[in-house]
Amino acid sequence: MGPRVALKLSRRGWLGAALAAPWVTALSSCSPNALPERLIGGWIGAAHERGHRLREAPRPDFAAAGAPRRAAVLVLGGGVAGLAAARGFVRAGVDDVQVLELEDRPGGNSRGHRMGGMACPLGAHYLPQPGAPAREVDEWLHEVGLLRHEAGRRVADERHLCHSPQERLFFEGAWHEGLLPPADPASATQAQYRRFAALAAAAPAFAIPSHRVPWTAAHAALDEQPFAAWLSQHQLDDERLRWYLDYCCRDDFGAGSAEVSAWAGLHYFGSRHGFHAPGDAESDREPVFTWPEGNAWLVDRLLAPLTGRVHGGRTVLRVREERGGVQVLAARTDGALEAWTAPTVVLALPLFVAARVLDQPPAALQAAAAATAYAPWLVANLQLDRPLLERPGLPAAWDSVAYGSAALGYVDAMHQSLRPVPGATVLTAYATLPAAERAALLTQPFEHWARRVVAEVSALHPDLPARLQRIDLMRYGHAMAVPRPGRARSAAARAALRGGRGRLRFAHADLAGYSVFEEAFIAGCEAAAAPCCGG
Ligand SMILES: Cc1cc2nc3c(=O)[nH]c(=O)nc-3n(C[C@H](O)[C@H](O)[C@H](O)COP(=O)(O)OP(=O)(O)OC[C@H]3O[C@@H](n4cnc5c(N)ncnc54)[C@H](O)[C@@H]3O)c2cc1C
The missing domain is CATH 1.10.405 (Guanine Nucleotide Dissociation Inhibitor; domain 1)
Known part of the structure; x- marks a missing residue:
């Protein structure tokens, strides 16, 4: 999906290490263009200082805010889970649903960005066609027109399915179709x-x-x-x-x-399409849905019925359950405190945040949050004035990955465009980082990370520095829950938080212990499934 940043190595050191690997031998004849003196771009997308207000002690007092604003349902967090929950309540006839979101724009990990007039993802960028157990997703995709029934068959809108070629792997000096490294039919591999x-x-x-x-x-x-x-x-x-x-x-x-x-x-x-050795019969592997702006396309559809109900720039700092309802204290971007109250509140927040904002977190939340480890990610959007030079093998695909490196690859935002001649584009390069690098994401400057990303992609495309117009970086300190061994030990706690009941409800991909759109969406739907509590 995107390159994992080469860690702890200078550009020279990283390239040296990369060139020593078998997969890059073909690059040795082709040295990368010099990196520009100064990289144009910056950090975008994440206002980490807002989230870090939660660490402040003592916690702000409810009395410091004015009279609370009332709502029938308050959803805290405007990611996929929160928006799906809000949509669920609206569909159930609850009109006064309000969503409080920390960032200026909703969507969480599924937001999009624009560079040079081109849409690109900031995080999540594809959705596989849902299987039968993800019935809520299937139903919603029919509602927004991505799926339809035709002569008893489910048919997807081809305009939104990933165009061919979908994926390619750079292996032994050439691009190959798919991401599974090639193997001779009679080989041990x-x-x-x-x-x-x-x-x-x-x-x-x-x-x-x-x-x-x-x-x-x-x-x-x-x-x-x-x-x-x-x-x-x-x-x-x-x-x-x-x-x-x-x-x-x-x-x-x-x-x-x-x-x-x-x-x-x-x-x-x-849970999806199985594993198939090259050349072996593969059951129908359906292409994924994707868009230039990634899953922000889906977020826009989730937002459509929520006009006027989503309030960005609101950092929820405290949540207190009282006999008459739930009190919520949020900070606006100008620092002012704002109080809200509602009989039903959905915490569509990462579990560690939910545990921190609640005055008296239930034992299940404490247990589930303590059992959840998060992976930091770095997402780089690289704006290019024209396409990069190509290597032998498969032509440019949506997703390009290099075999043998720690990299994940990059996606091309303009791959889905139907333009006849390739032109300017945005490549979105993804990097997962070990938890030990989380602090460095905050402390190391933009230039440090940008150079690493550019050096890494340049190893595949030496002309990148000459084509690069701008690079924007999005850092996620706690991007997604890592499904480590021991899931069973926290399963009861996560199950206790799932499904809508009572005044306080929980919805987030974290409830699954790993993060994909379907888990977030369904967690939101389930939180909205039971009727609201009275005031
Ligand atoms: C880099 C990256 C790539 C990914 N790619 C894919 C992909 O291609 N396909 C896929 O299916 N999934 C992908 N995922 C997984 C993705 O996390 C899920 O698809 C989904 O977006 C998760 O939604 P969520 O609502 O559960 O969580 P989140 O997106 O975490 O939403 C939580 C929301 O709560 C807000 N919030 C946090 N604290 C507060 C506070 N104190 N007050 C108010 N608001 C707060 C956050 O700003 C955020 O908007 C990717 C994730 C990342 C990080």
């Missing part, structure tokens, strides 16, 4: 691909949302160990297979195969 495919097919059932399949002893056994250990135990040690599986984990879960559980590693395949 192919044999391991087949063995992993068989093991993945024999694994217990998985679903998105993950709580809609019963938890079995087989799931529990997978949950207890890291995915990498499970692979070793099954003598799956082929370098190409292991790189690919590690890539999948970093791409979906923000952490590698040594960190996530075997449950998560197999869920990745079992």
Whole structure:
């Protein structure tokens, strides 16, 4: 999906390391253009100083704000889960639903950006066609016109499906279709691909949302160990297979195969399209939905019925449940405090934030928050004046990844455009970082991170520095929950928070212990499913 930033290495050191790797030997004849003296661009998208107000002690007093504003339902957090919850209440006939969101714009991890008049993602950028257990998503996609029924079949609107070629891998000096490293049919690699495919097919059932399949002893056994250990135990040690599986984990879960559980590693395949060795018959693998602005396209559709109900620039600092309703204290961007009150409040916030803002967090919330580790991410949007020079092999695709590096690849925002001749574009490069690098995301300057990203993409495209107009960086300190081993131990706590009941309700992808659109959306729908509490 996007390059993982080369850590702790200078540009020279990083390139040296990269060139030593087998996959970049073809680059040695082609040195990157010099990086410009000064990179134009900056940090965008995240007002971390607002969120960090939650660390202030003592906590502000409710009495410091004026008279509270009343609402029938307050949704705290305007990410996918919060907007889906707000939409659910409006559909159920509750008109006075208000959403308080920390950032100026709603959408959370699924917001978009613009550069040079071109739309691009700031975070999430695709949605697979939902499986049967994600019925709320399926229903909503029909509502917004992405899916329709035709002669008893589900048909997707092709304009929004990823155009071909979808993915390519830079392997041994050339681009290859798909992200699975190529293998000769008679090779040991192919044999391991087949063995992993068989093991993945024999694994217990998985679903998105993950709580809609019963938890079995087989799931529990997978949950207890890291995915990498499970692979070793099954003598799956082929370098190409292991790189690919590690890539999948970093791409979906923000952490590698040594960190996530075997449950998560197999869920990745079992909940969607399985794993197929090259050349083997593949059941219909449907293309994903994607847009130049990524999942911000979906956010705009979620926002449509919520006009006038979403209040940006409101950092929720405290939430207190009282006999007469729930009191909420928020800070506006000018620092002024604002009080709200409602009989029903949905905390559509990351669990660690929900636990911090609540005056008396329930035990289940404390337990679930304590069990959730978060991955930091860096997302770089690189505006180019024209397309980059191409290497041999598959032409430019939507998603480009380099084999053998810690990188995740980059997506091309203009890939979905129907223009006849390629031109200016924006590449969105993604990087997951180890938790130890979280502080550096705040303390190291823009220039430091921008140079790393540019050096990294330049290793694939030496003409990048000459084409680069601007680079904008989005940093996520706590981007997504990492599904580490031990999921079963916090499952009861997460289940207790799920589903709408009572005055205080919870909705966030964190309730699943990992983060994808469907989990966030369904958590929001479930929070809105039960009737509101009276005032
Ligand atoms: C870089 C990146 C790429 C991703 N790519 C994909 C992808 O391609 N496809 C996919 O399905 N998923 C992807 N994801 C997962 C993504 O997290 C989910 O799809 C979804 O957007 C999560 O929504 P959410 O509402 O659960 O959480 P969030 O997006 O975390 O929403 C929480 C909201 O609460 C707000 N908030 C936090 N604290 C406060 C406060 N104190 N007061 C008020 N508001 C507050 C936040 O600003 C945010 O808007 C990606 C995630 C990241 C980080």
